[in-house]
Amino acid sequence: MKMMIASDIHGSIGACRRIIEKFDETGADKLLLLGDLLYHGPRNDLPEDYSPKEVIALLNSRKTDILAVRGNCDTEVDQMVLEFPIMAEYIYIMSGDKAIFATHGHHMNPEDPPPFLPEGAIMITGHTHIACDEDRGSFRYMNPGSPSIPKGGTKASYILIENGKAELFDL
Numbered sequence: 001m002k003m004m005i006a007s008d009i010h011g012s013i014g015a016c017r018r019i020i021e022k023f024d025e026t027g028a029d030k031l032l033l034l035g036d037l038l039y040h041g042p043r044n045d046l047p048e049d050y051s052p053k054e055v056i057a058l059l060n061s062r063k064t065d066i067l068a069v070r071g072n073c074d075t076e077v078d079q080m081v082l083e084f085p086i087m088a089e090y091i092y093i094m095s096g097d098k099a100i101f102a103t104h105g106h107h108m109n110p111e112d113p114p115p116f117l118p119e120g121a122i123m124i125t126g127h128t129h130i131a132c133d134e135d136r137g138s139f140r141y142m143n144p145g146s147p148s149i150p151k152g153g154t155k156a157s158y159i160l161i162e163n164g165k166a167e168l169f170d171l
Helices: 013-026 052-061 076-081
Strands: 002-006 030-033 066-068 090-095 098-103 121-125 132-135 139-143 157-162 165-170
Touching: 002 013, 013 030, 013 052, 013 157, 098 165, 132 165, 139 165
Parallel strands: 002 030, 030 066, 098 121, 121 139
Antiparallel strands: 002 157, 090 098, 132 139, 157 165
């Protein structure tokens, strides 16, 4: 299975459209969203094309393609309008022989990884809005950044995973 991973849309309809277009272009089977889908939160500026209602409609139209975890800006009210589950703290999947642990990153992160993370796993978080791909010794850490509010000089990006191989790409 080929999976595309993105995070931190924060209600930007332009960013959401770019993610869906890239998802279709890559031919991925599933889109894993790492939280903070609809709202921008108190520490972020409002995205230029902020339109949570349009984001809701677009994501709901692709609900069978989407897996998601909860971000720190996601609430039970968001779950009431989104037609796919968003309240899980993390997702743990296998891709080929590689364990993939994905979460938003505000609770578990590369400085505080889960105790059950196996040697050689890939840990993927969002939250920081900083795209990265680095070797952490016992695991690989990746972050797709944010398509709407990238930080730390990084570009809007996403991750593709297929058969245990993960790559970070500019959106």
